[in-house]
Amino acid sequence: MTTAVGSTRRDPRRRGGRPVWDEQPTRIGQTAKGVLVGLVLLAVLFPLWVVVVTSFSTADAITRAGGLVIVPDGFSLGAYAELLSGSVVTRSVLVSTGVTVVGTLFSTVVTLLAAYGLSRPGSFLHRPLLFMVLLTFLFGPGLIPTYLLVNSLGLLDTYAALVLPGAVAAFNLVVLRSFFMNLPQEVIDSARIDGASEFGVLTRIVLPLSKGVTAVIALFYGVGYWNAFFNAFLYLNSNDKWPLQLVLRTYVLQGQSIPGASAVDSTLTGTGGVVATLAIKMAVIVLAVIPVLVVYPFVQKHFTKGVIVGAIKG
Amino acid sequence: MPGADLLERPPVQPRTPAAAGRRAGWRRRLKRDWVLLVMVAPAIGLLTVFHYVPLLGNVVAFQDYSPFVGMVYSPWVGLSNFARIMEDPEFWSATANTLVITAFQLVFYFPIPIGLALLVHSLMSPRLRMFVQSVVYLPHFFSWVLVITLFQQMLGGAGVLNQVLRANGVATFDVMTNPDLFIALVTSQSVWKDAGWGAIVFLAALATIDTSLYEAAAVDGANRWRRMWHVTLPALVPVIVLLLILRLGEALTVGFEQFLLQRDAVGQEAAEVLDTYVYFTGVVNADFSYAAAAGLIKGLIGLLLVLAANRVAHMVGEQGVYSR
Numbered sequence: 001m002t003t004a005v006g007s008t009r010r011d012p013r014r015r016g017g018r019p020v021w022d023e024q025p026t027r028i029g030q031t032a033k034g035v036l037v038g039l040v041l042l043a044v045l046f047p048l049w050v051v052v053v054t055s056f057s058t059a060d061a062i063t064r065a066g067g068l069v070i071v072p073d074g075f076s077l078g079a080y081a082e083l084l085s086g087s088v089v090t091r092s093v094l095v096s097t098g099v100t101v102v103g104t105l106f107s108t109v110v111t112l113l114a115a116y117g118l119s120r121p122g123s124f125l126h127r128p129l130l131f132m133v134l135l136t137f138l139f140g141p142g143l144i145p146t147y148l149l150v151n152s153l154g155l156l157d158t159y160a161a162l163v164l165p166g167a168v169a170a171f172n173l174v175v176l177r178s179f180f181m182n183l184p185q186e187v188i189d190s191a192r193i194d195g196a197s198e199f200g201v202l203t204r205i206v207l208p209l210s211k212g213v214t215a216v217i218a219l220f221y222g223v224g225y226w227n228a229f230f231n232a233f234l235y236l237n238s239n240d241k242w243p244l245q246l247v248l249r250t251y252v253l254q255g256q257s258i259p260g261a262s263a264v265d266s267t268l269t270g271t272g273g274v275v276a277t278l279a280i281k282m283a284v285i286v287l288a289v290i291p292v293l294v295v296y297p298f299v300q301k302h303f304t305k306g307v308i309v310g311a312i313k314g
Numbered sequence: 315m316p317g318a319d320l321l322e323r324p325p326v327q328p329r330t331p332a333a334a335g336r337r338a339g340w341r342r343r344l345k346r347d348w349v350l351l352v353m354v355a356p357a358i359g360l361l362t363v364f365h366y367v368p369l370l371g372n373v374v375a376f377q378d379y380s381p382f383v384g385m386v387y388s389p390w391v392g393l394s395n396f397a398r399i400m401e402d403p404e405f406w407s408a409t410a411n412t413l414v415i416t417a418f419q420l421v422f423y424f425p426i427p428i429g430l431a432l433l434v435h436s437l438m439s440p441r442l443r444m445f446v447q448s449v450v451y452l453p454h455f456f457s458w459v460l461v462i463t464l465f466q467q468m469l470g471g472a473g474v475l476n477q478v479l480r481a482n483g484v485a486t487f488d489v490m491t492n493p494d495l496f497i498a499l500v501t502s503q504s505v506w507k508d509a510g511w512g513a514i515v516f517l518a519a520l521a522t523i524d525t526s527l528y529e530a531a532a533v534d535g536a537n538r539w540r541r542m543w544h545v546t547l548p549a550l551v552p553v554i555v556l557l558l559i560l561r562l563g564e565a566l567t568v569g570f571e572q573f574l575l576q577r578d579a580v581g582q583e584a585a586e587v588l589d590t591y592v593y594f595t596g597v598v599n600a601d602f603s604y605a606a607a608a609g610l611i612k613g614l615i616g617l618l619l620v621l622a623a624n625r626v627a628h629m630v631g632e633q634g635v636y637s638r
Binding site: 018019021022023025033036037040041043044045046047048050051065066067068070110111113114116117118120123124125129132133136138139140141142143144145146147148149151152164165166167168170173197198199202223226227228229230234245248249252253254282285288289292296297300 | 340343344346347348349350351352353354356357358360361362363364365366367368369370371372374379381384385430433436437438442446448449450451452453455456457458459460462463464465466467468472473474477480481506510525528529532533537538570571574575578589592593596597602605606609610613617620621
């Protein structure tokens with residue numbers, strides 16, 4: 001018996017075939033599962049669909065729909081043209097992009113270096129330094145002391161306050177470190193025997209072997225910086241320094257009018273003005289989503305490959 | 315001379331710290347490892363300045379801190395801030411809200427990633443499975459501002475729901491500003507954002523189940539539901555127990571940004587949780603010492619809960635968070 005089906009041991013589902021012992025599903029069961037999957041997909045994709053369609057809609061289409069547009073009806077880039085023509089939103093997109101690029105580079109490099117530096121048990125001060133990193137998991141410093149510190153360092157209302165306080169995530173560091181430690185040590189040892197410096201080993205041997213996990217860590221940092229709302233909310237006073245998330249919250253979620261973009265329109269209560277504002281608001285949402293959607297497919301394959309699962313399991 | 319270097323360092327893996335410590339004095343180890351220390355330095359420096367220094371800054375909880383005088387010269391007041399907190403009904407209301415929301419989410423959020431993982435795992439077509447996984451992981455990478463804005467566009471006063479109701483002549487209602495529905499609203503937001511991501515761990519556990527177990531069960535006459543009950547669920551139990559314990563360890567933490575962003579819309583009574591309470595008393599009302607004391611209470615109880623949760627995890631034979 002075991003030999004007969006033994007060849008299908010490695011999860012036969014992966015080949016798309018149904019194993020012989022599995023009964024054919026009932027039609028009702030199949031339908032129910034299909035409906036359920038459809039509902040799950042719809043729940044995620046429908047809001048995004050509505051937002052994207054409305055952002056590309058003309059003012060007339062929005063009036064006809066009585067608000068958000070579900071079925072595409074006409075096409076207009078007006079909202080984006082208005083947003084990207086030097087308004088507060090344009091600035092915030094630049095600020096967010098800058099903070100994300102600089103912050104991600106900085107965090108990833110610092111984390112890579114530290115993860116490699118801590119990847120050799122028995123090196124000088126290895127245990128106390130690792131302990132310092134791990135201890136941060138257990139007890140956060142608290143909101144008020146952190147705020148007072150950032151204040152006394154003179155970082156209030158600077159971009160540095162958006163990057164430095166959370167620049168190193170202990171979780172990412174530990175994930176990278178355990179990945180480095182599981183690399184074949186013979187390769188690293190032989191490189192060192194050949195006279196490679198520690199830095200050379202890291203850049204020429206370890207990094208090329210760790211592309212996937214490094215990409216995932218960089219994505220985590222990048223998404224974190226792009227999505228960061230609270231640090232900017234807490235530390236920035238002047239709204240010409242606002243990142244996109246803060247603009248999204250103030251002008252879309254709270255519904256305040258966007259200075260510089262359709263400022264005249266939004267003060268009008270007439271249909272034309274209000275609907276144009278709606279398309280602009282939806283366009284702000286789309287701008288906030290785009291970077292995530294662009295980067296996601298490149299890194300997504302690593303999630304299913306198990307990089308992250310290994311990480312979550314510690 | 316690389317050869318001599320090799321002799322000093324035991325080439326056999328793994329090198330235990332104790333063995334290395336015995337073989338080389340600290341001067342020699344410093345000389346050998348200083349490059350590694352330089353590499354670690356930036357991260358340790360950042361953690362020191364932005365984690366350990368503010369950790370010490372919690373002493374303001376025992377002071378009557380004034381930003382104009384500074385931490386060094388502010389008068390010490392002992393435990394009077396803590397005494398004030400104990401008598402503050404708003405603190406207790408925030409605590410109650412936090413615990414009620416945690417309990418609600420344990421019942422209505424926690425099982426959903428498990429169900430989702432079972433659903434995805436049961437899909438036969440690998441391409442469809444990949445597609446569904448890609449879609450359900452995606453919202454995890456959206457910010458809270460974005461998630462709440464999307465919910466507002468769907469369920470808010472000017473959202474799709476009310477648009478449809480209005481078009482059909484039915485009375486409208488705004489889900490986003492209703493305090494009675496708030497707990498269900500924040501839970502469904504959490505589900506929308508993170509249930510897919512939470513399913514990853516369960517999918518990994520499902521992938522490790524030996525299919526010969528299913529085969530044997532099928533031969534013994536178990537139908538697919540009985541196979542799920544007797545084979546699949548027992549394999550998930552360790553993961554479920556671990557995650558449940560970890561969640562209980564964080565009972566005092568519910569999403570901070572999520573509540574901060576919606577507190578104005580639904581009112582303080584329903585939406586104030588411990589984290590937002592600390593923020594509003596401290597930063598907004600500038601009562602730094604008082605808020606730091608509240609934060610310290612939350613942090614210490616949270617620490618005790620995490621330690622207790624880990625002890626329980628070890629007792630039931632699981633790894634917990636810090637047994638690495």
